[in-house]
Amino acid sequence: MNSIKMDYDLIIVGGGMVGSALACALGETDLRIALLEGKPLEHICPDPKPDLRVSAINRASQRIFAAVGAWDSMAAWRVSPFRDMQVWDAMGSGHIHFDSAAIGEPLLGWIIENRVIQYALLERVQQLPAVDLFCPVALDTAEPLDGKGWRVRLNDGCEYATRLLVGADGAQSKVRQLAGIDARGWSYDQKAVVSNVRTAESHQETAWQRFLPAGPLAFLPLHDGGCSIVWSTLPEQADALLALDDSAFAQALTEAFDRRLGAITDVGPREAFPLRLQHAHDYVKPGLVLIGDAAHVVHPLAGQGVNLGLLDAATLAEVILNALAAGQEIGAFKTLRRYERWRKGDNLLMLGVMDGFKRLFSNSLPPVRLLRTLGLHLTDAASPLKNLIARRAMGLEGDLPRLARAMP
Numbered sequence: 045m046n047s048i049k050m051d052y053d054l055i056i057v058g059g060g061m062v063g064s065a066l067a068c069a070l071g072e073t074d075l076r077i078a079l080l081e082g083k084p085l086e087h088i089c090p091d092p093k094p095d096l097r098v099s100a101i102n103r104a105s106q107r108i109f110a111a112v113g114a115w116d117s118m119a120a121w122r123v124s125p126f127r128d129m130q131v132w133d134a135m136g137s138g139h140i141h142f143d144s145a146a147i148g149e150p151l152l153g154w155i156i157e158n159r160v161i162q163y164a165l166l167e168r169v170q171q172l173p174a175v176d177l178f179c180p181v182a183l184d185t186a187e188p189l190d191g192k193g194w195r196v197r198l199n200d201g202c203e204y205a206t207r208l209l210v211g212a213d214g215a216q217s218k219v220r221q222l223a224g225i226d227a228r229g230w231s232y233d234q235k236a237v238v239s240n241v242r243t244a245e246s247h248q249e250t251a252w253q254r255f256l257p258a259g260p261l262a263f264l265p266l267h268d269g270g271c272s273i274v275w276s277t278l279p280e281q282a283d284a285l286l287a288l289d290d291s292a293f294a295q296a297l298t299e300a301f302d303r304r305l306g307a308i309t310d311v312g313p314r315e316a317f318p319l320r321l322q323h324a325h326d327y328v329k330p331g332l333v334l335i336g337d338a339a340h341v342v343h344p345l346a347g348q349g350v351n352l353g354l355l356d357a358a359t360l361a362e363v364i365l366n367a368l369a370a371g372q373e374i375g376a377f378k379t380l381r382r383y384e385r386w387r388k389g390d391n392l393l394m395l396g397v398m399d400g401f402k403r404l405f406s407n408s409l410p411p412v413r414l415l416r417t418l419g420l421h422l423t424d425a426a427s428p429l430k431n432l433i434a435r436r437a438m439g440l441e442g443d444l445p446r447l448a449r450a451m452p
């Protein structure tokens with residue numbers, strides 16, 4: 045077989061939160077890495093006002109950001125800690141309260157704008173000599189090179205060969221499609237309406253979530269005292285909510301949230317995102333690997349999507365570094381299978397749990413409502429079980445990669 049000249053050891057398609065975290069995690073090695081991002085940097089740079097899209101970031105993800113050298117810059121932009129979480133059922137008396145102090149932790153996590161996360165990571169990428177950032181540029185095609193890596197063609201006409209092609213290009217992943225990897229899933233027949241609002245009462249550094257019959261409504265605390273809301277509901281209701289004027293939307297939101305933080309006093313622009321569950325049949329092929337939403341898409345009700353993706357990135361980085369140390373090929377199927385075996389079970393478990401919650405809470409049959417109320421009361425009262433759930437969601441338990449573990 046002819047030996048093919050490799051331009052890069054890794055080409056990462058997608059400089060979103062997950063792809064750029066992987067580039068940072070490997071950026072201090074001798075690997076030659078290209079990171080391709082479709083959006084221009086100036087569209088990613090945070091505005092003075094909080095952006096619409098935010099993520100609840102758990103402790104494991106924060107450790108990853110710190111370990112790859114991007115946390116200080118995120119914190120300098122703006123991050124909002126939350127110490128409590130209140131979850132309750134609109135169709136019964138079921139209620140559960142997670143309190144960081146009760147599990148001996150200073151906080152449960154942070155609410156951070158996606159653009160702050162992505163921009164801080166991309167700023168870090170630009171300090172790393174191992175990584176070439178191509179931005180804005182999009183992947184057009186990719187083809188395997190006799191089982192020894194992949195050749196990619198970009199929309200600017202350039203072509204590069206790489207030992208390992210990483211698909212970090214989100215739910216509609218072109219890498220996944222070009223590799224012929226099947227993704228299964230279904231639409232939730234829900235859209236999430238997001239907006240930044242102000243409330244009469246303080247958010248108390250608490251993440252709030254009320255389960256309504258058509259889907260959960262979350263109020264997430266922002267750094268400027270406002271809240272980011274995520275209102276998952278039927279598509280036709282979401283469209284109607286988008287069409288309301290500001291004062292009618294504020295009124296509808298106040299009622300839907302049961303006035304828990306008093307009246308909504310101001311609302312910002314609104315957008316809606318269709319919700320679905322999706323899982324790639326395979327995460328790996330020889331010389332190719334999927335991470336983040338390219339591999340799995342989960343309902344946002346427990347704010348786990350990007351946290352899972354960041355664990356993918358940290359795990360893949362560890363598997364690659366271990367392979368290099370052992371003199372093994374980073375794109376070999378055997379190497380990449382270690383990553384798949386490590387992450388697939390965890391991701392599937394979270395997909396299943398979120399799917400189960402979504403179904404349990406959208407069911408208004410009286411026996412199911414009773415069971416739900418009982419389950420919430422019992423869990424709230426049983427501290428060890430409640431603490432285990434909280435510690436798992438915070439990324440403090442489980443088979444974590446090195447970058448996500450606490451420093452000794």
Ligand SMILES: Cc1cc2nc3c(=O)[nH]c(=O)nc-3n(C[C@H](O)[C@H](O)[C@H](O)COP(=O)(O)OP(=O)(O)OC[C@H]3O[C@@H](n4cnc5c(N)ncnc54)[C@H](O)[C@@H]3O)c2cc1C
Nearest residue numbers: 058060062082099100182183214336337347348349350351
């Ligand atoms: C309403 C809502 C609320 C959510 N809240 C939370 C939360 O609180 N906590 C949480 O953990 N998760 C949350 N999620 C999920 C989270 O947003 C996703 O899991 C996360 O964005 C996935 O990151 P990613 O980097 O894998 O993909 P993406 O964010 O989709 O990034 C993919 C990147 O690839 C680029 N790209 C795509 N195609 C190409 C191409 N061909 N060439 C070059 N570049 C390309 C895109 O421009 C983009 O920057 C939420 C999701 C929704 C819809």
